[in-house]
Amino acid sequence: MATLSNTELAIARRAVCSSDEALSNRQKSVLNAAFQAIEDTYQANQAAFVAAINAATSPVVLTTAQKKLIGREWAAWKFRMGG
Numbered sequence: 771m772a773t774l775s776n777t778e779l780a781i782a783r784r785a786v787c788s789s790d791e792a793l794s795n796r797q798k799s800v801l802n803a804a805f806q807a808i809e810d811t812y813q814a815n816q817a818a819f820v821a822a823i824n825a826a827t828s829p830v831v832l833t834t835a836q837k838k839l840i841g842r843e844w845a846a847w848k849f850r851m852g853g
Contacts, residue, residue, distance in 0.1 A: 773806070774805060
């Protein structure tokens with residue numbers, strides 16, 4: 771399990787608390803737990819993401835940087851569209 775640093779958690783909490791769908795800063799422990807759950811799930815499934823991309827693009831082999839770029843763009847698109 772990858773643990774988010776206090777700095778990373780603080781940055782993420784500030785972003786959530788300043789959004790239109792803001793949550794109160796009084797919910798610090800709830801936000802920390804939610805961010806940590808997302809991080810844990812991502813880390814646990816990272817190999818599955820890579821395997822899925824490899825299977826989909828075979829016989830073409832994408833670099834790690836290319837896979838990260840694809841994943842980043844997919845996430846940005848997915849969440850801009852309202853999930």
